[in-house]
Amino acid sequence: MPYNLNNSMKAYVYVSLKKSVLDPQGKTIHGALAKMGFHGVADVRQGKYFEIDLTGMARAEAEAEVQRLAREVLTNTVIEEYRYTLEE
Amino acid sequence: MPYNLNNSMKAYVYVSLKKSVLDPQGKTIHGALAKMGFHGVADVRQGKYFEIDLTGMARAEAEAEVQRLAREVLTNTVIEEYRYTLEE
Incomplete structure (x- = not known):
């Protein structure tokens, strides 16, 4: 059996505003950081991230599933972009 | 000269709720994912992340600065925890 389908995988999806979009x-x-005396900070951008537990899937399937849910649900692709990592 | 202080570094700070805190x-x-037909998803936790540009600092100094601002500003240490990476 090539895959252990009982294996659980963890996907980390990072969603951030596109570089061209003001944050x-x-x-x-x-x-706020500048006022508090953190003077070495040149820029800050905030994003969201999601830890997603996946079960009962082979790696290729999990990868497709994560891409689909990141694109269709977690990301507003007009102004945001995502990247993800998948750990077994 | 051991460090190029004009180098800019990029810190990625990830803030998430502690495992013991309900999300x-x-x-x-x-x-929502379950209703939309994503049946392989066992759990989802959401967090925030921050991309921070740092300038004019040596690596050790940048590391200390990132830890301090993550702990003092970006994280509510009562219910949240953080991790970070620093790239040159």
């Missing part, structure tokens, strides 16, 4: 939340944090 | 937002996403 007011990041700018606010950057401003 | 209603993750549960909601999990429920």
Whole structure:
């Protein structure tokens, strides 16, 4: 049997605003940090991330599933982009 | 000169709820995914992440700075924990 389908996998999906999109939340944090004396900080951008436990799937299937849910559910592809990692 | 202080570094800080803390937002996403037909998903937890550009610091100094701002500003240490990576 090539795969152990009882294996659980963990997917980490990182969603961030596209570089071309202004990030007011990041700018606010950057401003706050500057006021608090963190002077080495040149820029801050904030994103979301998701830890997703997957079960009963082979790796290729899990990969396709994560890409689909990242694209269709977790990311607003008009203004956001995602990247992910998959760990067994 | 051991360090190029004009080098800019990029810190990635990941903030998530402690394992012992209930994550209603993750549960909601999990429920939505199940209804949408993503049946291999066993659990979802959501967190935040921050991309921070740092300038004019040596690596050790940058590391200390990132730890300090993650602990003091970005993380509510009562219910959250953080991890970070630093890239040159």
